[in-house]
Amino acid sequence: MNTSGLGELEAVLAVARHRSFRAAATELGVSTSALSHAVAALESRIGVRLFNRTTRSVSLSEAGTQFVDSVAPALSTIRGAIERAGSFRDTVSGTLRINTSAGAATQAMPLFIAFLQRYPDVKLDIVTEGRLIDIVVEGFDAGIRLAETVPRDMIAVPFAEKLRFAVVASPAYFAQHKPPRTPVDLQAHRCIRVRMPSGSIYQWEFERHGEAMRIDAKGALTLDEPGLMMQAVRAGLGVGYLSEWNVAADLRAGTLVRVLEDWTPPLDGLCLYYPGRDHVPAALRALIETIREYADAQRARPSSKGRARGARRS
Structure with missing residues (x-):
């Protein structure tokens, strides 16, 4: 790889993104050894260590964090200039x-x-x-x-x-549980809870005629992937809160039943x-x-x- 100038900067940013020399080398299409030499050469030239390395982990040093925050936008500008020339x-x-x-x-x-x-x-x-x-x-x-x-x-x-959300459950579930007429009624139902990428539990959002509310859905199952949520809802484990994109085919086939449609306006x-x-x-x-x-x-x-x-x- 180019071990000076932009090549070294690209190497540092790749390692910072992946927190791994091996993964960064794969992204850049170079050997791990070449990538390590490029980063070491830059560290030697500027006189500070950008990464804290152990046999199991790679993390940015305080100087490395500041360096990456400053260099990333500048390098993006340089890439843009190269692209514009091209x-x-x-x-x-x-x-x-x-x-x-x-x-x-x-x-x-x-x-x-x-x-x-x-x-x-x-x-x-x-x-x-x-x-x-x-x-x-x-x-x-x-x-x-x-x-x-x-x-x-x-x-x-x-x-x-x-797009819109849809509150759905299987026909078998609603045969045993009275369908909710308002979002508040969901408190009496078993719901498939949604875990967000941040780790927090998503509160189901509703709005009708200017009235907005959030429901902290209760249930025995918490999932973070729509495909798994669909399996749980189809199996009758509870009520799900999913996008129309996820449930459209099941609604057409009658394998799921939708409720509270007037509470989920387009977004x-x-x-x-x-x-x-x-x-x-x-x-x-x-x-x-x-x-x-x-x-x-x-x-x-x-x-x-x-x-x-x-x-x-x-």
């Missing part, structure tokens, strides 16, 4: 790193496929995780999240339809977001244009109340 070529190329959630990535996959078919020289590196991160510090070009979770200092490009959908309007890489500009075309096509389609949509916790 944009004068006839072919859009390069690698885009995008951070998103698994649910949002599933929704966006048709868009990614169309983009790669249009721009075969571009590479997409999609990283899915539930937690919200600083995409600049973590070395991503863009993120995809729900509009309500996009940081205020980011530029957001909406592309997905509005803003997914957005691609990125830092600032300057230094936008050519490949990212191409993706933004593709997203806008996709959004225009979605708006032109006839609305369908039962169409699958994305998850709020994306």
